[in-house]
Amino acid sequence: MFKHILVPTDGSDISAKAVERAIALAKLSGATLSALAVKEPFPYSAISEMQPTPPQEFFDAQERIASARVKAVEQAASEAGVTCKGYTVEATHPWEAICDHAKNQNCDLIVMASHGRRGVAALLLGSETQKVLTHTATAVLVVK
Numbered sequence: 001m002f003k004h005i006l007v008p009t010d011g012s013d014i015s016a017k018a019v020e021r022a023i024a025l026a027k028l029s030g031a032t033l034s035a036l037a038v039k040e041p042f043p044y045s046a047i048s049e050m051q052p053t054p055p056q057e058f059f060d061a062q063e064r065i066a067s068a069r070v071k072a073v074e075q076a077a078s079e080a081g082v083t084c085k086g087y088t089v090e091a092t093h094p095w096e097a098i099c100d101h102a103k104n105q106n107c108d109l110i111v112m113a114s115h116g117r118r119g120v121a122a123l124l125l126g127s128e129t130q131k132v133l134t135h136t137a138t139a140v141l142v143v144k
Contacts, residue, residue, distance in 0.1 A: 001029035006107040006138075008036045008098050011069045014113040018143040019073050022111035025141070026082045031109075033084040035073035036101050037066035038094040063088060095131035102138040111141045 007022035009015045019035070026033045039062040042055045053061075070086025077084035091097035102110050115127050133140055 002026070002031040002109045003029075004034065004105065004107045005031050005109045005111055006034045006036060006098070006102045006105065007073065007111045008038065008094070009069045009073055010037070010094075010113075011065070011072075012113065014115060014143070018111050018113040019076060021141065021143050023073075023077050023080050023082050023084075025109070025111065026077070026084075027080050031082075033073075033077050033082050034101070034105055034107060035070040035077075035084055035086040036098060037069040037086070037088050038097045039063065039066045039088055039090045041090050041092055062090070093128075093131070095128045095135065098128070098132050099136045099138075102136060107138055109139045109141060110136065111143060114142050114144045 002025060005022050005026050007019050009019055022033060025031065042058050066088035067086070070088060074084045074086050087101065089097045089101065098110065098112070101107070110132060112129055112132065114129055129140075129142055133142070
């Protein structure tokens with residue numbers, strides 16, 4: 001059925017549902033699982049003195065958050081007897097990172113939430129899930 005499933009996570013409740021579904025599918029089909037958390041890039045400004053957080057502090061915090069998210073998926077997968085490897089990547093557009101990761105890791109399924117933490121911007125600009133659906137050749141299972 002499936003050999004390598006990608007599950008992006010942003011730590012939201014709805015992405016937790018996608019993680020549960022991805023783990024169940026991986027267990028059912030004997031697939032390996034990749035968990036992906038996308039880190040936001042540092043919001044550089046023309047006026048460097050105005051930065052509320054130093055860049056390295058920002059990067060470290062983003063990595064801690066993203067690592068905790070993928071570790072939670074790895075732990076849940078391990079408890080279910082599913083092989084899982086976690087990845088964190090920095091990207092301005094999460095959908096691009098998800099599509100690139102699926103292609104580069106030869107994933108044959110992406111399991112993701114119908115929406116995440118993008119708020120009103122997602123309603124106006126289109127969700128990351130919609131952009132993944134539009135731009136990937138990989139099969140996508142959308143979990144509501």
